[in-house]
Amino acid sequence: EPEVTQTPSHQVTQMGQEVILRCVPISNHLYFYWYRQILGQKVEFLVSFYNNEISEKSEIFDDQFSVERPDGSNFTLKIRSTKLEDSAMYFCASNDGVSNQPQHFGDGTRLSIL
Amino acid sequence: AQTVTQSQPEMSVQEAETVTLSCTYDTSESDYYLFWYKQPPSRQMILVIRQEAYKQQNATENRFSVNFQKAAKSFSLKISDSQLGDAAMYFCAYRSAAPGNQFYFGTGTSLTVIP
Numbered sequence: 001e002p003e004v005t006q007t008p009s010h011q012v013t014q015m016g017q018e019v020i021l022r023c024v025p026i027s028n029h030l031y032f033y034w035y036r037q038i039l040g041q042k043v044e045f046l047v048s049f050y051n052n053e054i055s056e057k058s059e060i061f062d063d064q065f066s067v068e069r070p071d072g073s074n075f076t077l078k079i080r081s082t083k084l085e086d087s088a089m090y091f092c093a094s095n096d097g098v099s100n101q102p103q104h105f106g107d108g109t110r111l112s113i114l
Numbered sequence: 115a116q117t118v119t120q121s122q123p124e125m126s127v128q129e130a131e132t133v134t135l136s137c138t139y140d141t142s143e144s145d146y147y148l149f150w151y152k153q154p155p156s157r158q159m160i161l162v163i164r165q166e167a168y169k170q171q172n173a174t175e176n177r178f179s180v181n182f183q184k185a186a187k188s189f190s191l192k193i194s195d196s197q198l199g200d201a202a203m204y205f206c207a208y209r210s211a212a213p214g215n216q217f218y219f220g221t222g223t224s225l226t227v228i229p
Contacts, residue, residue, distance in 0.1 A: 031214040043159070043205060045216040056216060089157055097213045102149055105159035 002026040006092050006106035013082055014114055021077045021109045023092030029104070030097040032075045034067065036060065037089040037108075049075065079111075087113045116141045118208050120220035127196045128228050134181075135191045135223045137206030145211035148182065148189045153203040153222070162204070165189065167211075193225075201227045 005024045013019045025032050034046040047057040049067055064086075066078045075094075079086055089110050093103040117140045127133035139148070150162040165173045165182050173180050177197075181190045193200055206220040 033216065035217075037157075042221045043217075043219040045218070048214060048216055050214050055214060058216075091159060093159075093217075095214060102161045102164055103209075103217060104161075105151075107156070107158050110157075 002104075004092055004094055004104050004106035006090075006109050008109060009107065010110045010112070012112045012114060015082055015084060017082055018078065018080050019082055019111065021079075021090050021092075021111070023075045023077070023106055024073050025075055025092065025094030026096070026104055027073070028096060029094035031055075031095040031103075032067075032069070033093040033095075033103060034077045035091040035093065035105075037091065038085075039088070043091065046077070082111075082113045084113050087111055116143075116146075116208050116210070116218045118206050118218050118220040120204075120206055120223050122223045123221070124224045124226070126226040126228055127193070129196055129198060131196055132192060132194045133196055133225065135193075135204050135206075135225065137189045137191070137220055139187050139189065139206070139208050139218075141187070141208065141210070143210050147209045147211065148180075149207040149209070149217070150178070150180070150189075150191045151205045151207060151219075152200075153205060154201070159205075163191065196227050198227050198229060201225055 032049040037043045047061045048055045089108045091108045092106040095103045146167045148165045152160045163175045177194045203222045207217045
């Protein structure tokens with residue numbers, strides 16, 4: 001079964017540095033998402049992306065964050081000037097656009113800010 | 115915005131027994147979808163079961179079934195014949211019917227299975 005793949009599985013970064021989290025969604029999917037899960041808390045929506053542009057974003061997704069689909073396969077989340085509170089698990093998800101289908105999640109990238 | 119509430123932070127069940135995890139949600143929409151995801155210690159998000167709001171019949175997937183009460187906005191998950199591998203965090207999630215909409219997650223229920 002096709003999978004959403006995320007790299008790296010664990011990223012350790014110094015506070016203030018920029019980090020790029022990478023995702024390869026399922027190939028025929030049209031909608032792409034980033035979610036964040038701070039340790040011990042619920043999964044929170046960050047942003048959705050469709051037709052090469054952001055379709056929706058949460059209040060968490062401020063100017064520090066950006067997303068890009070640089071080619072036909074990758075979907076990236078960039079976090080600039082990382083802060084300690086950005087430490088979390090970041091999940092990428094994709095969906096084929098059929099309304100009753102679930103989102104398929106990647107295994108997540110654990111981001112640790114030191 | 116829609117909200118999803120899981121009022122049981124932790125639950126435990128004896129192996130081979132049945133357990134029910136609760137979920138309620140708040141929405142003004144009439145058409146939407148509900149999901150249960152399982153998150154084991156590896157922290158993957160694994161789809162367990164889904165329910166379309168327009169369907170009256172409760173969804174079933176092997177040992178997993180739901181009790182969907184639309185009027186009460188309740189969506190509980192029943193796990194029958196619990197197995198050690200069922201131990202995980204379980205998240206209830208809501209999504210409105212329009213394609214591409216985001217998920218709203220509950221805070222999760224941590225399920226322990228006692229051998």
